[in-house]
Amino acid sequence: MAGRGLTRRELLAAFLGAPFALAACGQREAAPPLPEGEVVGASDGIGHLIRDGLRPEPETWERAGVVIVGGGVAGLAAAWRFLHAGFEDFVLLELEAAPGGTARSGEEHGVVPYPWGAHYLPAPMKENRALVTLLDELGVLEGSDAAGEPVVAEQFICRDPEERVYYRGRWYEGLYLHAGANDEDARQLQLFNAEVDRWAAWRDKQGRRAFAIPVSLCSDDAEVTALDRLSMGEWMRARGFTSERLRWLVDYGCRDDYGLGVEQASAWAGLFYFASRMKAPGAESQPLITWPEGNGRLVRHLYEKARSHVRLGLAVADVRTVVDESRRVGTPAAGGVEVVAVGRDGRGALGFRAEHVVFAAPQFLTKYLLKSYREGACPSHVAEFEYGAWMVANLFLSARPRAGLGFPAAWDNVLYESPSLGYVTATHQRGLERGPTVFTYYYPLTEPNPRDARARLLSAGRDEWAEVALSDLQRAHRDIRTLTRRLDVMRWGHAMIRPRVGFQWGGARVKARQPFGPVHFAHTDLSGVPLFEEAFDHGLRAAEEILAARGLPSETMR
Amino acid sequence: MNRTPILFLNVLVIATCGLVYELLAGTLASYVLGDSVTQFSLIIGIYLSALGVGSWLSRFVERELARRFVDVELAVAVVGGASAPLLFLSFAHLSYFHVVLYALVFFIGVLVGLEIPLLMRIMKDHLDFKELVARVLAFDYAGALIASLLFPIFLVPKLGLVRTSLLFGFLNAGVGLWATWLMRPIIGGGVTRLRAQACVVLALLAVAFVKADALTSLAEDAMFADDIVYTKTTHYQRIVVTRNRAGFQLFLNGNLQFSSADEYRYHEALVHPALALAAEGGREVRRVLVLGGGDGLALREILKYPSVREVVLVDLDPDMTELSRRFPPLARLNQNSFEDPRVRVVNEDAMIWLERDEPPFDAAIVDFPDPNSFALGKLYTTRFYRLLKERLAPEAAVSVQSTSPLFARNSYWCIVRTLEAAGFQVRPYYTAVPSFGVWGFALARRTPFEVPAHAPQVALKFLDDASLPAMFMLSADLGPVPVEVNRLDNQSLVRYYEAEWRRYE
Structure with missing residues (x-):
């Protein structure tokens, strides 16, 4: 495996490819000095203790109507929904010291706050009522246009220039590499766009879109679900899309949104990426809403609303439904549910007795945390959920890199010939064009087997990942090493659900969404695609299910 | 051997x-x-x-x-x-x-x-x-x-x-x-x-x-027609001052900002219509805002008005404002404006500064370099003008330097339309500045207005009762063209500007 103990050349060959490593490492094998920094967040230590059987018995018990397990976007959304219904009898437990899950952000060391994961939100269409309400609360919207579509205030829309791509010594505007494209490339791009347009316009008999956000609004018509049974790569080949740069664009999209290559992501997921953000055929994609700290701004708002209900630094170790002895073992009964949590050091067990649980954590945790699942009754659909691994690095720069040839600095800066996704600039949306800044560098690990991806992720420590990020960015910014005064690394072992071939419409999602007695599930993985909108939607759904079960029905916000 | x-x-x-x-x-x-x-x-x-x-x-x-x-x-x-x-x-x-x-x-x-x-x-x-x-x-x-x-x-x-x-x-x-x-x-x-x-x-x-x-700097010397008397690379730009028989010139990043021989035409046209409009109906113009204008020449014109109590000048580059304060030929030209106790200099990005709360201004002069980069383009957006509007008194007047309506007609009208989209009533105007050519400005106010009929009663070299209203009569080759509004998320203006000036390079 790659990582510690390797020479610089071996490290770079494992993470950036052998040709790159050869070119980057001259005779001088000694690696240049690295800036300071550390591995932050994602407390895998306590997680692994619980996985391996840590189940302490609490000495003290508390009571709550509802316990929300997990303070990512789904859990915070459930809390937000409860508060909108005037329901306050709940507590939210989050393992990390900060809420937000993969939408977290940071503010230490930087001139502006910066993201640690999800960093933008496409402007919702009017059908996504709940999200429109949330954005309105945040002051992001300026009413609606003639068609009733929400209008996003200018300062929250990603500033131009949005993206540029670096190819062989020069930056080009946009993501599609127009420079050097021949007639055939142009023809294929046009055909591909026409195909996307066709899907944006497609409606089923009930008038549902093929690809909509949230996914719960998508059509399940056979013509659409058939797309889930082949990979995006297969789909492209079947239509003669062989253009190298078109394939790169689609592969980049899949890696960017799903952490999967074009041969692994399903065609459904690949087309979802392009078609779900278009109001109508030929329309521009929905504008992107962003902040310096990315979706951390949304998290902060949700957290502030629910703050008095949120308990940070508490890892849930056990969720057990109180079993009625007269019924079959493992079948939940109406006896309520017990949740046991421990501190991040594995001590100080604390129990909660509740009537309902919102399980707002990824599905793979059910087999460790739900007692019934753990003790033999784990349904087969749980194993269908696979998660990709990501490394995210934040580079704290004392000044901007020297302007390279070609198009000037954008928000999203992509390297065509790199396995990484490039970087976003935190100061872009603040309008600071000079001086110190923070670059957030994204690197998805796309091995077909997610275990291999995680093993490679964890095989490299802070220094190895720092070397990878700096060497990669150095192709476009020769001075990056001298400008980077600090570089922190986040290793997301289970960063996001992988919408691989067959998962979306294979049935697992539908089964996993069914409540298990008083336990209601909410997570973006239930949509099969990792998006803020999906996590938010599932949080609302779970909360509304519970409100209804408790006899507190309120009109749905979804 | x-x-x-x-x-x-x-x-x-x-x-x-x-x-x-x-x-x-x-x-x-x-x-x-x-x-x-x-x-x-x-x-x-x-x-x-x-x-x-x-x-x-x-x-x-x-x-x-x-x-x-x-x-x-x-x-x-x-x-x-x-x-x-x-x-x-x-x-x-x-x-x-x-x-x-x-x-x-x-x-x-x-x-x-x-x-x-x-x-x-x-x-x-x-x-x-x-x-x-x-x-x-x-x-x-x-x-x-x-x-x-x-x-x-x-x-x-x-x-x-x-x-x-x-x-x-x-x-x-x-x-x-x-x-x-x-x-x-x-x-x-x-x-x-x-x-x-x-x-x-x-x-x-x-x-x-x-x-x-x-x-290498000898090479730069040759790039400018005249003798270089001062150069400095600041954090933000390259400042070059040159001198010839007619006077001296200021260049920022190689672009001419003014020539001392004819800058009065530009600065009188930039400042006085706005101050005249703001003073209409006997209103006292007390607080004036200058955005950009680090050369102090707009300041010189504003300080001619005895009613003005305070001028806030926001210019990104402290090296530029210091140069205008201390470099003798520049200080002479701006009549030591920076030493005037009524002047307050803020060295900050104007857009970020505008987000801050300030008592309202009675007039604002917007004098940025031409929008030839995204960093400058943002200072001509609807967002920027809306922020500016919030810093103004209800009847305050604004003038904006708006590049050449002749050489860059789309750019010029893009600025006008953007001001309108931000909620201003706008009157386009222009004058001839020999060093630049035909130069455009925009006069704006929240409420509808008539062009001031008289030049203000201060010492002027260029403007008088005849020439002031004449600036607002646009000839046919400068007239409106259909353009997009410039927003932070489209930066249309930078794209127009680049396309138009490329023809002359």
Whole structure:
């Protein structure tokens, strides 16, 4: 495996490819000095203790109507929904010291706050009522246009220039590499766009879109679900899309949104990426809403609303439904549910007795945390959920890199010939064009087997990942090493659900969404695609299910 | 003693130098003229054909081969070594640049083309023809490989173009000097003079190598028509002040900001219509905001009004405002405006400053450089003008420098339409500023208004009751064109501006 103990050349060959490593490492094998920094967040230590059987018995018990397990976007959304219904009898437990899950952000060391994961939100269409309400609360919207579509205030829309791509010594505007494209490339791009347009316009008999956000609004018509049974790569080949740069664009999209290559992501997921953000055929994609700290701004708002209900630094170790002895073992009964949590050091067990649980954590945790699942009754659909691994690095720069040839600095800066996704600039949306800044560098690990991806992720420590990020960015910014005064690394072992071939419409999602007695599930993985909108939607759904079960029905916000 | 192996080393050095000059010319040409495919292709073609010419010419050299070889080496050293500095100096005169470039490439090619045939003839008595051709050509091509590898990996990144060129000139001269020893037996007559020439060339190139930095700024000197009296690279821009018989000029990043000979026309047109409008109906104009305008010339006009109690000037670059305060010719021109106790200078990004709460202003003068970058384009967006609107009193007037409606008509109307989209009533106007040409402005207020009929009662050189209203009569070639509104998320203005001014470059 790659990582510690390797020479610089071996490290770079494992993470950036052998040709790159050869070119980057001259005779001088000694690696240049690295800036300071550390591995932050994602407390895998306590997680692994619980996985391996840590189940302490609490000495003290508390009571709550509802316990929300997990303070990512789904859990915070459930809390937000409860508060909108005037329901306050709940507590939210989050393992990390900060809420937000993969939408977290940071503010230490930087001139502006910066993201640690999800960093933008496409402007919702009017059908996504709940999200429109949330954005309105945040002051992001300026009413609606003639068609009733929400209008996003200018300062929250990603500033131009949005993206540029670096190819062989020069930056080009946009993501599609127009420079050097021949007639055939142009023809294929046009055909591909026409195909996307066709899907944006497609409606089923009930008038549902093929690809909509949230996914719960998508059509399940056979013509659409058939797309889930082949990979995006297969789909492209079947239509003669062989253009190298078109394939790169689609592969980049899949890696960017799903952490999967074009041969692994399903065609459904690949087309979802392009078609779900278009109001109508030929329309521009929905504008992107962003902040310096990315979706951390949304998290902060949700957290502030629910703050008095949120308990940070508490890892849930056990969720057990109180079993009625007269019924079959493992079948939940109406006896309520017990949740046991421990501190991040594995001590100080604390129990909660509740009537309902919102399980707002990824599905793979059910087999460790739900007692019934753990003790033999784990349904087969749980194993269908696979998660990709990501490394995210934040580079704290004392000044901007020297302007390279070609198009000037954008928000999203992509390297065509790199396995990484490039970087976003935190100061872009603040309008600071000079001086110190923070670059957030994204690197998805796309091995077909997610275990291999995680093993490679964890095989490299802070220094190895720092070397990878700096060497990669150095192709476009020769001075990056001298400008980077600090570089922190986040290793997301289970960063996001992988919408691989067959998962979306294979049935697992539908089964996993069914409540298990008083336990209601909410997570973006239930949509099969990792998006803020999906996590938010599932949080609302779970909360509304519970409100209804408790006899507190309120009109749905979804 | 058999000196032949050492002569092959000469072949290697000569070949490396030759290719380096070719690469230098190709690189410089694509820097300046763009379109690197065409430039490299042309340079290679000219250079190779020149090599052929040189080779052919070598047949006319009949006697004193070794002596001629040293002469050729020294000539290549001078011309090749000086090629990059020479091309840098001719940047400023783009019309001649092509001529200098191609002539230089051809001349170097001819000289380099002479080298190998001469050497081969010198060595022919020591080796049989088969051996000679094999070895000389092998070393020749090996030298080319060395050059092509060294050039992108080491030379350009570490030495830069000018020093690379001088260094290889130095090597050529070295080969020449060395040859006076190696070939001593076959050089007829004395060598002292040859050696002295070589030493002079070596010394000149060495001095140039050390002073390469000064050379580069000499090149900048030539880029401006007049004498440079001040230069500074700040965190934000390159400031250059030049002087000629008519006065002096300020350039930011190579773009003319004003010429002292006619700036009064620009600044009177920029400031007084807005202040006259703000004072309409007997209102007192007390607080005035200046955004940009670090030269202090708009300040000078504003401070003519006794009613003004406070002027806040927001300019990004502290080096610019300090220069305007302390550099005597500038301070004289702005009449020491920065020393006036009514003036408060804020060195901050204007857009970020506008997000802050401030008591309302009665008038605002917006005087930014033309929108030639995204960083400047944001200062002309609906978002920016909306923020500005929030800092203004209800009846406050604004004027905006809006580039040339003649040269950049789309850009001009984009600014006007953007102000309108931000909720302003706008009246476009223009005047002639000889240094700039036809220049445009926009006068704006929240509520509908009529153009001020009279020039204000302050000391003016340009505006009077006749010329002020006349500025608002746009001729047919300046009239409205359909354009997009400039927003943070489309930066339409920068794209219009770039497309329009490119036509004049």
